[in-house]
Amino acid sequence: MLKNKRLLWITLALLIAAFTVLCSKVGYPHHRVWAFLMFALSLIPVALSYYFNRRILRLGRKIVKKKTRPVLPYIVVAVILVIAVYVAQILAPVKESPLLRMAPGELRAEVQADITQYTVLRGAIDNLVNRFQQNALLKRDVAALTAEERKLLRLLWREGFVLFIECDMLKEKYSGFYQVDYATQPALHADAFFLAYATYLTQYRACLTLQRMVNSNKFMETLLNEAAAGMPEKTYSVMKQLLVHPDITLRVNAGTIYYELVKSELTFDPEVIHDFENRRRDFFSTLARNPHIYIENPLDMLEEAAFKAWFPLQKHVALQMSNIRTTSRDHLITPEMIAASRSKLQPGDILLQRRNWYMTNIGIPGFWPHAALYIGTLEEMRSFFGDIALIKARYPEIYEELQSPDSQGYPMAVIEAIKPGVILQSLEKSAHCDYLAVIRPNLTPEQKLQVLLNAFAHYQKPYDLNFDFATDNQLVCSELVYKAYNPVDPKLFSPEIVNGRLLLPPNLMAEQIAGALKQGDARFSFVMFLDAIEKQERIVEGTVEDFMQSWSRPKWDIMQR
Numbered sequence: 001m002l003k004n005k006r007l008l009w010i011t012l013a014l015l016i017a018a019f020t021v022l023c024s025k026v027g028y029p030h031h032r033v034w035a036f037l038m039f040a041l042s043l044i045p046v047a048l049s050y051y052f053n054r055r056i057l058r059l060g061r062k063i064v065k066k067k068t069r070p071v072l073p074y075i076v077v078a079v080i081l082v083i084a085v086y087v088a089q090i091l092a093p094v095k096e097s098p099l100l101r102m103a104p105g106e107l108r109a110e111v112q113a114d115i116t117q118y119t120v121l122r123g124a125i126d127n128l129v130n131r132f133q134q135n136a137l138l139k140r141d142v143a144a145l146t147a148e149e150r151k152l153l154r155l156l157w158r159e160g161f162v163l164f165i166e167c168d169m170l171k172e173k174y175s176g177f178y179q180v181d182y183a184t185q186p187a188l189h190a191d192a193f194f195l196a197y198a199t200y201l202t203q204y205r206a207c208l209t210l211q212r213m214v215n216s217n218k219f220m221e222t223l224l225n226e227a228a229a230g231m232p233e234k235t236y237s238v239m240k241q242l243l244v245h246p247d248i249t250l251r252v253n254a255g256t257i258y259y260e261l262v263k264s265e266l267t268f269d270p271e272v273i274h275d276f277e278n279r280r281r282d283f284f285s286t287l288a289r290n291p292h293i294y295i296e297n298p299l300d301m302l303e304e305a306a307f308k309a310w311f312p313l314q315k316h317v318a319l320q321m322s323n324i325r326t327t328s329r330d331h332l333i334t335p336e337m338i339a340a341s342r343s344k345l346q347p348g349d350i351l352l353q354r355r356n357w358y359m360t361n362i363g364i365p366g367f368w369p370h371a372a373l374y375i376g377t378l379e380e381m382r383s384f385f386g387d388i389a390l391i392k393a394r395y396p397e398i399y400e401e402l403q404s405p406d407s408q409g410y411p412m413a414v415i416e417a418i419k420p421g422v423i424l425q426s427l428e429k430s431a432h433c434d435y436l437a438v439i440r441p442n443l444t445p446e447q448k449l450q451v452l453l454n455a456f457a458h459y460q461k462p463y464d465l466n467f468d469f470a471t472d473n474q475l476v477c478s479e480l481v482y483k484a485y486n487p488v489d490p491k492l493f494s495p496e497i498v499n500g501r502l503l504l505p506p507n508l509m510a511e512q513i514a515g516a517l518k519q520g521d522a523r524f525s526f527v528m529f530l531d532a533i534e535k536q537e538r539i540v541e542g543t544v545e546d547f548m549q550s551w552s553r554p555k556w557d558i559m560q561r
Contacts, residue, residue, distance in 0.1 A: 139217070
């Protein structure tokens with residue numbers, strides 16, 4: 001019996017491991033394979049447990065059969081009735097259609113007006129799809145998109161969202177077509193059905209075409225799922241699931257059969273009917289060539305559901321860890337050290353920071369866990385840029401905050417993403433850490449002003465506890481630095497895929513900078529490195545060589561020199 005319990009515990013452990021791999025995307029892009037293998041392995045202990053208990057289970061099965069045999073016909077009938085009710089509810093929902101409130105003449109006029117609306121919607125959707133095909137934005141690498149391309153992508157996606165909402169309204173209006181009596185008004189009945197069904201096909205044909213353009217580009221899917229002005233989140237995921245949803249599949253296929261029965265009664269322009277039949281033929285032909293969506297789309301839905309269940313735990317753990325520090329000593333870099341080094345800094349400098357003995361360092365890869373952007377005080381910005389009227393005009397709230405010191409009387413001079421989001425800090429507070437490296441991208445003052453403006457565009461956005469560079473509505477520390485510089489010089493940094501997310505952790509940023517400095521690349525200049533000797537609890541001035549190897553240092557505090 002003890003052995004059987006152990007087998008069941010093994011099964012549970014494997015199922016939990018499969019769930020964890022699926023939602024955290026460990027081993028991406030093969031995480032689904034690993035999750036499936038773990039799930040398959042979990043069946044082995046179940047089979048062994050069955051083998052050890054087969055006599056008991058066989059006896060139980062006999063008892064169940066004996067008890068259920070008399071009621072089996074009732075169960076079968078009940079299942080058939082449930083299926084029949086489900087089909088009837090989907091194809092002919094029990095609700096009064098607004099079409100019934102119209103007189104035949106009024107309904108005819110309404111139908112004629114709405115067939116015009118259908119053709120307008122059809123043309124607008126075709127135009128949108130053609131624009132996506134021409135600019136190929138949906139096929140692009142998300143990391144390579146410029147700020148203008150991202151803006152255009154969101155604009156077009158929002159336009160598509162509005163068009164699909166209009167399609168939904170038209171479909172809903174004529175979903176009660178069956179309540180128009182076919183015996184007395186066959187033409188009106190057929191035309192009302194056609195409006196509902198043709199709108200369905202036009203909409204889902206466009207969905208299928210757009211999904212094929214994205215073609216499992218997960219980072220593009222993440223970007224399209226992002227909530228934006230006037231749009232909810234997960235719009236792309238909803239579109240994908242509609243293509244394989246049982247309700248939609250039932251309506252589309254039943255509609256195809258019913259169309260053949262009533263098409264002789266249609267009164268619309270033959271061109272409209274001919275165009276619809278071409279679209280219908282293309283839609284089903286494309287579906288037949290892409291049967292994988294009936295596997296991939298439900299798997300995506302399962303993965304999203306797993307992540308939705310997992311993320312609150314991940315968020316809670318991350319927030320709790322951020323409050324835990326396993327030492328009582330103060331950080332080694334003091335305000336006096338910062339004041340002595342301040343004259344070396346310029347607006348646009350990148351600050352790499354490390355604070356020892358924080359639990360959050362465990363979950364962040366590499367030695368450097370934090371990055372920030374030095375913007376300078378208003379006086380420093382005026383000295384470096386000359387005219388900063390553009391900052392005041394575009395971001396008056398930032399300009400106003402820069403005029404006020406922090407709670408300790410230090411001037412605001414840094415923008416960074418920390419819990420709970422993107423904020424302004426004084427250099428004294430931001431750089432109050434144990435290790436500080438300052439790196440300068442070699443750009444013109446005009447370019448660096450644009451870098452600061454790019455960073456200010458993300459001011460007060462929340463912190464991204466999902467750590468995903470593909471989105472813009474939430475940011476992590478290095479993401480703010482990256483998205484400030486990338487539109488100005490896309491060659492500075494290269495994000496990488498880590499567990500299915502597009503990331504550029506601070507340590508990878510340091511590694512890429514070190515590689516450029518080692519090769520004599522003129523893109524970066526080394527400014528300074530305040531290095532720590534942890535065991536002596538003191539700061540030393542590090543060299544460029546010290547910085548270039550710092551990214552490879554162990555991140556464990558007790559292993560540092």
